Amino acid sequence: MKLSYILFLAALLSPVASGLEVIDSDAKHSKLVTELVVKKILPILNKLEISDQAALAPVKIKVVTNLIASDIALSIDGELPRVLISNQFIEGLDAYAEAYTVAVHKSSPNFPEHYFHQYFWHTHPDYSGIALDSPMNFSELPPSQQEILLKRKEKLLESALMDIVLHELGHHAENAFYSYRTSYFVKKDMELLADEWALNVRDDFFAELDPIGRLLSIAYVFERDRWSMLSGDVNYPRMITWIADNADPVCEDAVEDHVRKFCEQLQNDLSIYFSGKAEQAYRDRIEQGDEYASFPLAQILLKKSRYHLACSYFKESHDSGNVKRAAVYVAWCYLNGFLKPSPPDAQILALTKSRAAMMYGYTDTTRYIESLNQNYRIQ
Ligand SMILES: [Zn+2]
Numbered sequence: 001m002k003l004s005y006i007l008f009l010a011a012l013l014s015p016v017a018s019g020l021e022v023i024d025s026d027a028k029h030s031k032l033v034t035e036l037v038v039k040k041i042l043p044i045l046n047k048l049e050i051s052d053q054a055a056l057a058p059v060k061i062k063v064v065t066n067l068i069a070s071d072i073a074l075s076i077d078g079e080l081p082r083v084l085i086s087n088q089f090i091e092g093l094d095a096y097a098e099a100y101t102v103a104v105h106k107s108s109p110n111f112p113e114h115y116f117h118q119y120f121w122h123t124h125p126d127y128s129g130i131a132l133d134s135p136m137n138f139s140e141l142p143p144s145q146q147e148i149l150l151k152r153k154e155k156l157l158e159s160a161l162m163d164i165v166l167h168e169l170g171h172h173a174e175n176a177f178y179s180y181r182t183s184y185f186v187k188k189d190m191e192l193l194a195d196e197w198a199l200n201v202r203d204d205f206f207a208e209l210d211p212i213g214r215l216l217s218i219a220y221v222f223e224r225d226r227w228s229m230l231s232g233d234v235n236y237p238r239m240i241t242w243i244a245d246n247a248d249p250v251c252e253d254a255v256e257d258h259v260r261k262f263c264e265q266l267q268n269d270l271s272i273y274f275s276g277k278a279e280q281a282y283r284d285r286i287e288q289g290d291e292y293a294s295f296p297l298a299q300i301l302l303k304k305s306r307y308h309l310a311c312s313y314f315k316e317s318h319d320s321g322n323v324k325r326a327a328v329y330v331a332w333c334y335l336n337g338f339l340k341p342s343p344p345d346a347q348i349l350a351l352t353k354s355r356a357a358m359m360y361g362y363t364d365t366t367r368y369i370e371s372l373n374q375n376y377r378i379q
Pocket of ligand 1: 167168171191194
């Protein structure tokens with residue numbers, strides 16, 4: 001009797017009665033988004049303008065696992081207004097926030113690139129190896145430090161997720177919807193409306209959130225684009241236009257020290273990515289003792305048809321940098337006589353390396369070596 005009375009009272013007082021809610025789903029991060037909406041957004045709903053309250057009341061938020069990979073989140077208007085958020089994206093964002101805290105702690109700005117080299121393989125359909133380490137474990141930090149950094153990560157992730165949720169609610173509050181056929185300029189206007197609404201609400205009610213929010217999403221997407229570009233892979237969507245459209249406005253307003261630093265690093269990475277400076281940047285990193293850097297350098301050299309040099313860096317990254325994916329390339333290098341010894345002895349080494357690559361979990365090994373043969377026809 002007593003329990004049902006409490007439940008009744010809770011239902012009566014619960015802000016969920018105002019409408020906006022998260023629909024339960026099997027998605028791993030559904031709970032996290034529910035907590036965020038209940039803890040942060042529902043309590044401020046009745047402080048918004050009446051028109052905003054009316055627009056948001058019928059909205060249901062859902063974390064889904066089948067949102068196409070290019071979408072971070074999606075707002076749908078009509079009879080059943082919805083906000084759909086990609087579970088896969090939250091997963092990546094979670095890992096990025098963690099990798100970023102490690103990078104800051106270790107003063108190692110290239111740590112996220114190294115970590116996400118592993119990450120994008122582990123979430124790739126052509127991979128079925130051992131489970132992926134978290135950024136903390138990958139960095140081999142002692143547990144006492146991990147605990148502190150994980151708390152910092154939670155805060156960053158909360159800010160980044162709030163940015164996504166508020167932006168989508170902004171589409172609903174401002175009735176800023178469009179279809180795939182809408183022109184780029186109209187789309188941009190609609191996005192701006194949603195952004196401005198989100199920014200105002202954030203300023204008015206959530207001043208405590210870390211201002212780095214959206215930058216984490218941008219940096220994560222950048223990391224994914226860079227990975228795809230270097231490996232010539234088409235599994236993940238390329239979103240370079242979205243990165244460019246979003247990075248500048250956020251960084252222009254950056255005041256706090258850590259945000260300005262983040263922007264500096266991101267803009268530096270972007271300018272290298274957009275120009276021919278990447279090769280030199282990786283060479284510099286190798287000089288400074290970054291053993292992972294020989295792998296992306298080799299990928300760039302391969303694209304430039306500098307096979308011998310590319311192969312020596314692939315081998316180095318496999319032997320010294322422990323970059324397992326390099327085994328696939330090294331096998332190809334032996335097959336084509338770009339590493340000593342020359343064929344036919346090299347055939348055995350090639351076979352050993354391709355077996356190793358398959359053991360690591362790269363199920364596309366044979367197919368990929370074949371595609372390298374096709375793409376780089378040796379005279
Ligand atoms: Zn939007």
